[in-house]
Amino acid sequence: MSLIGVALRERWNHLLLISFLNAVSAFLEGTTMVALLLALNILFEQTLADLGTWPAAIVEWLGVSGSANSLFVFFIITAIALQITKSCTEFVSRVVSTRLRTHVSLYVQSEITSRLLSFDYGDLSRISVGTQNSYFVIADQVSKQLTITIINPLINSTFFILVYLIVLMAISPEVTLVAAACGLLLWMSLGSIYGMSKKGGTKIAEGEQELGRLVIDYLSAAKLLRIYPAANIFKKQIDNVRKRVLEAHQFTRILEQMVAPAIDVLFIVTIGVIFSVIYFSFDGEIAKAVPTTGVVLVVFNRLLPHFKQINTMRSTYAGLTSRIEKIGKLVSEPVPRLPADLIRPRYSSSPRIEIKNLFFSYPKVDQMTISNMNCCFQPGSINLVKGQSGSGKSTLINIVAKLYIPTDGRINVDGVNLETIDKSVWLDNLGYVDQECFLLNSTIAENILFGREGYSDHEIEEACELAEVNEFVGGLQNNFNTVVGDRGLSLSGGQRQRIVLARALLNKPRVLLLDEPTSALDIATETKFLKTLVQIASDCTVIMASHRDTPDKYAHFIVNV
Ligand SMILES: Nc1ncnc2c1ncn2[C@@H]1O[C@H](COP(=O)(O)OP(=O)(O)O)[C@@H](O)[C@H]1O
Numbered sequence: 001m002s003l004i005g006v007a008l009r010e011r012w013n014h015l016l017l018i019s020f021l022n023a024v025s026a027f028l029e030g031t032t033m034v035a036l037l038l039a040l041n042i043l044f045e046q047t048l049a050d051l052g053t054w055p056a057a058i059v060e061w062l063g064v065s066g067s068a069n070s071l072f073v074f075f076i077i078t079a080i081a082l083q084i085t086k087s088c089t090e091f092v093s094r095v096v097s098t099r100l101r102t103h104v105s106l107y108v109q110s111e112i113t114s115r116l117l118s119f120d121y122g123d124l125s126r127i128s129v130g131t132q133n134s135y136f137v138i139a140d141q142v143s144k145q146l147t148i149t150i151i152n153p154l155i156n157s158t159f160f161i162l163v164y165l166i167v168l169m170a171i172s173p174e175v176t177l178v179a180a181a182c183g184l185l186l187w188m189s190l191g192s193i194y195g196m197s198k199k200g201g202t203k204i205a206e207g208e209q210e211l212g213r214l215v216i217d218y219l220s221a222a223k224l225l226r227i228y229p230a231a232n233i234f235k236k237q238i239d240n241v242r243k244r245v246l247e248a249h250q251f252t253r254i255l256e257q258m259v260a261p262a263i264d265v266l267f268i269v270t271i272g273v274i275f276s277v278i279y280f281s282f283d284g285e286i287a288k289a290v291p292t293t294g295v296v297l298v299v300f301n302r303l304l305p306h307f308k309q310i311n312t313m314r315s316t317y318a319g320l321t322s323r324i325e326k327i328g329k330l331v332s333e334p335v336p337r338l339p340a341d342l343i344r345p346r347y348s349s350s351p352r353i354e355i356k357n358l359f360f361s362y363p364k365v366d367q368m369t370i371s372n373m374n375c376c377f378q379p380g381s382i383n384l385v386k387g388q389s390g391s392g393k394s395t396l397i398n399i400v401a402k403l404y405i406p407t408d409g410r411i412n413v414d415g416v417n418l419e420t421i422d423k424s425v426w427l428d429n430l431g432y433v434d435q436e437c438f439l440l441n442s443t444i445a446e447n448i449l450f451g452r453e454g455y456s457d458h459e460i461e462e463a464c465e466l467a468e469v470n471e472f473v474g475g476l477q478n479n480f481n482t483v484v485g486d487r488g489l490s491l492s493g494g495q496r497q498r499i500v501l502a503r504a505l506l507n508k509p510r511v512l513l514l515d516e517p518t519s520a521l522d523i524a525t526e527t528k529f530l531k532t533l534v535q536i537a538s539d540c541t542v543i544m545a546s547h548r549d550t551p552d553k554y555a556h557f558i559v560n561v
């Protein structure tokens, strides 16, 4: 069952209530029509005795009596009261569908968050951040359109059309048949419009994902865009995709708008046919046909917007299908749930990590990035992985972090195959620092914790002391509560590096993976950082990738790749 289906099923009581309220309002609408018909009959006949058989039967069943005048007033007032009640019921059903929208949107977006967060890194890294973000936008659009623009009006209109048909049936079965046949004809002839709406919807969904990717990419490169004279080209690219999306929206909107005039034309044809039916079935007694014709007109006038609505909904839904499918595809692949917060075993000492006949190639890449690698990382030491750019250092670090699975060969951790070690247990013993030094636009404290709970202030202080964060944090206005700006732009490279190291040291890692952590630092800061590492390495297996020579003299072992 689709994700939206599950969300809707969870709130089946809302759906039931919406159906019930709409059924009630449709019933009230139907009774209003009957009340009007009775009033019209009285208006034209003036006397109760001349009322047709079924209006007379209703008057008798209601037990109302009095003069024709008072009955006429009674039915008019009844009609008004019924309409007021109907409006109230409809309002309540709209409130319920608004609540349903909140639930569906929250449920779908929360599922998407959970899927994206628990995807394997290798799979996820192939979807750009902007594209990932676009799933949330799409999910919210779909939830809103489905619950508010489609479900409620659809249920509402279905009941109403049903009631109008019943009323029409009571007035004249011939008229009902003609109306139903014309409606069916129209329903089928509009089919091609929905096919086109679907195509427009596919263009919207694809364009929105591309737009998400471009916007996030370019907004993340604020500095570069101001240095390289490419801003105009990027702007043109974004504008072009946005234009494509908006034009696809415009196209589907126009298609939706075509529904109403097409129905209007057919409506006039239907009315013409129906009048002829009335004319001939009353056999020329036009005066008798007036009340019936009046009510038929009123019923048709009320029925038309519902028929338009139901057909517009079809077009809207057709436009949404590819967005619904996109979400469905994202969440259809089974992914492991987020790890439960169990107490996980910790390594009592730093382990020896042995790489044996390791092969690795990225998906859809023929060439092996790592080919038959054999080496060993010693515990309690700084193990330096050296090699030129592109030689596979980052890939190796990421394989050891269990972000990628080896194509062949194995990694032994104190003799145990890394593949058999539970990922969350492994990550609990791991510290990871990469070249990027990514910081959230949040406080220093939150950047060190990075969402992890259960750490005391003392543990945070310890990590900060080891990483020498305390040195500069004391000088900041709000100390640990200082907000660092987008990706830490208000800090120097060295300061960012320290915060990221403190983050990696918070869980007292037994294995510390460092991917070119000093490449953005000057020699003096780098030297300071390396001296800190020597201290950390006393009870930790430090594996550090670097293409520079400065770390050489601090390393206990060097592995060339
Ligand atoms: N996600 C990826 N998909 C495909 N190929 C990749 C990916 N990441 C890296 N590579 C390729 O793998 C090779 C090794 O990359 P990397 O491990 O980053 O090298 P290093 O860190 O030594 O500079 C490079 O040729 C690079 O193009």
Ligand SMILES: [Mg+2]
Pocket (backbone or CB within 6 Å): 393, 394, 395, 515, 516
């Ligand atoms: Mg690298």
